[in-house]
Amino acid sequence: MRDSYKEDRLRQRTVDLVSMSSVVNSEGERIMADKIKAILSDFDVFKKYPEYLRICPVKDDLNQRYSIMALVKKPGVTKTVLGIGHFDTVAIEDYGSLKSFAHQPQELAVQLKKSIQDPEILQDLENSNFLFGRGSLDMKSGIAIWLELLNELDQQNTGKNLLVCFVCDEEGNSKGMIDAIPFIRQMIDDHQLDVISAIDTDYTSPQFSGDTRRFLYGGTIGKILVQYLCVGKEAHAADPFAGIDANELVSALIEEINMNIAYCDKNDLDVTVPPITLSIKDDKQQYSVQTAKMASVTFNVATIGKDIREWEKLFFEAADKAQKRVLDKIDKNYQEYCSLKGILCSPLQNKVKIKSFRNDVNLDLNLGDNEDERDFSLRYVKKQASIDSGAQIILFLSMPYYPHHTLDKNIAKHQEFVDEMFACAPEYTYLPYYPYISDLSFVSRANPKDIDAIRQLIPGYDKLNRVDWVSLDELNVPMMNVGPWGKDAHKFTERVYVPSILEVYEILEKYLAK
Template sequence: MQKVETRWQTKEGLLQLIKELVHIQSITGSKEEISLALYIQQQLQLLTYFQNNPEHVKLHPTGDGRFSVAALVKKEGATNTVVLVSHFDVVNVDDYGKWKDLAFRPDELTAQFYENAHVLPADARADVESGEWLFGRGIMDMKCGVASQLALVERAANGLFDGNILLLAVCDEEVNSKGMISTVPLLLEWEEKYNLHYVACLNCEPMFARYPGDSTKYIYTGSLGKILPGFFCYGKEAHAGEPLAGLNANMMTSYITCELELNTDFCEEVEGEITPPPTSLLQRDLKKEYSVQTPHKGVSLYNVFLMEKSIMQITDELRAAAERAARAIEGAYRKQAQQFATLQCSVPQEMSVRVISFAELLSYANQMYGRERIAALTAQGQDERELAISYVDEMVTLCSELAPCIVLFYVPPFYPAVSSRHHEGIRTVTKCVLTQAWEQYGIAIQEQKYFGGLSDLSYTGLSQPLDKLSENMPLWGTIYELPLQELQSLHLPVLNIGPVGKDAHKWTERLDVAYATGPLQELLRDAVEQLLNP
């Protein structure tokens, strides 16, 4: 008779697992991120199923020294398989201030917050005093989700699902999603190797408020996409005593930001859901030391969310914004030059700013200076974004005759938008979850078409060509690439059912313990069973 293992099936056991996962300080890029992958693998290996099938659980390398964890529970004769996706990395804890040392110790941190409730924001103070919430970095985003999925794997290992469960617990979701991207080929490999039929991909990211004060509970049938455009501004150098003899890059980037920051023209609406407007993630000049030479090179990056827009469409819109900024820069320069000329009794000069894409810049550089010389250009930086910026800098500096100019380019990461709101199976399961939550627990849950925070569900398929992205992303295929062919082969329906939490990526991040260890687990179990047996 098979041994029934229930370490994570009770409320107490699940909560203990959540705390153990939080205790490991798996900040993206840290040694502890690797340690947590090893811990998850070791915990799974304690299950009798994996002791009998050791090849079904493995560390999957990302290629940079880190690992994700893949684990398959295969039921004899079954092909239908639900893929469980979760991430175990977290953002850093600098925002915790004097409580930084307690950020990964939920019980102690919550106790400290209770004793110092007066310093908390009002909503966090109410939650800590209720005694129903637990605080800590990653507890909602998304160690609770990881624990919930491990509990589902344990349940599958006990033979309690009529189908197969494939867990992907991945690293690096908070930065570049290398964990999920690197497992895409593994999904296809195991699909063939173990004769699997993937019926859906289930994520357990926490619910996110759509606006401040939103207390609605959600499940998600898709996930927002994201593109990260950059604008490299190459002006014209000048002495600070002759500013009108040049064009300051800081002025140029400021006009770009005025065009894009919070510009609701870039908001996309699908069935009543709206993407947040763009916002600046970086803006600076590239002058390395102090001098009285004006900065003539600058760069800015912007977060832009997508739902159904194509890359071609958003590229056209971004270029149009850059053109408007260029004309505004020319107009502002002309006005000030003319006013100064009346004071100085001089002749004002004109300043013309061209807008080009990185693809156009690369084509021009190859034609003018030769492919061999362009191929020899180098880039410097600590991460993929810095490397891309450095590469554009090298190329546009070589082609300085194009200045003043604004170069539109893209940097990593790119998240494709994904939605299964029209998928019959996902619609059926979603309706059942909402009904069960209300009838069994009196909990009202709403369907949201797109998860408001980025998620690894983006890498479960690909619905549009990415030519405009790849040709305008410096060093595509070197510092960043996506397994395009494999993604096109996957096309998994997606669903996200997760815990109730608040303040992800804030020092007041917290989890509703009662919901996480109670109703959520029942909803997940029933949803998995329905996905396996549509």
């Protein structure tokens, strides 16, 4: 039987959080952190034990953002669950003319009814169990769960402590979680906690139309950002065969890699989505009839099995296929053009070198204020490329890097964790990897060989990296994601199914009581 009182509290808590903008990389994140800190400070447990509430500043942050840690500790209990939730959201530009309603769930639903034609969305708009608005699903409903648990847990007899980290910047570079790791380690040491598991309450969604299953995710996918800098051979637009168009090289890379299932990662447990482009740009700052000398493309690549060196080999080979396709096309078109023109066809003798970047040259470059980390890495490679000559494709990686993890049921404490969670959520379906990337990447040990590889493949790594990999080795806890269920995260029709917020609350309440 549903606890309507608790469900209403969770709904209202979610509405209150959604009503405040906390778009990633904005001062709204700091204001939201202030709000969460104020809510927690008003709980009796933190009035009594203020030392159990700590802030974790993001280093060198222009918006002075910070994350918050909150601990409820039971007398004589050392077993501790680490809870995680991010309070930032993606931007609201996708709401278009309805931007002013993005943080007003009730008013937004009224406005959406006037324009939405999709029958499934219309049906959900008529269902009071769905709550619309930016962050309703991803993931302020998950934050509401942790707030209610921290408030209630103080009055309950439980077999576990609860340490929750409310983090910023998950939708950006996960700086909130990454910079909180040393603070988490300090809290663990200060209070002699034995962290037995980490649980994220990030959202879950249908895997196909009509899917109403709920999920326990025993891990998370990883992510690498694969970038290519294509250096062409510039030419006048009236003499295109005298050069190699850098944009043509980028186009060939996209044709080879983008949405190509040959580049899905797979193992015995799962298969990832294929790579997708995130950005394309060339170096021309103004109009001219000269072809582009340099152009770049960035691919988002989900990982679950391959190590970094395997990916490097695969994407090196992809670049080789792309350059051959371009040169064959240029040669073929040039011969046909010469035939049409009735002129002598001299061999073009074009060559494109393929290179993997290495951090073996120390360049005097620093990350600029407000400079995007991807742009910094690209600038780093461009400066190194300018030393070389000739057409080339340079493969490199960019921040952020997210390691993949999954529970190993051959490890006793992992299997025990799964069994305990299933006992609390018997109707849920277990899947090995959370499919949307998450801060769970930073609660467990990464493959040392992969760390060595990214140190070489990410330009300016030492100036960009902020992950304390040693602390992750020390933390190294089994993880799971169990979050509210809803639809259309990162879309203007984002919505959470309110009864699922209560479901997750009750699952975690049972787990903490054991």
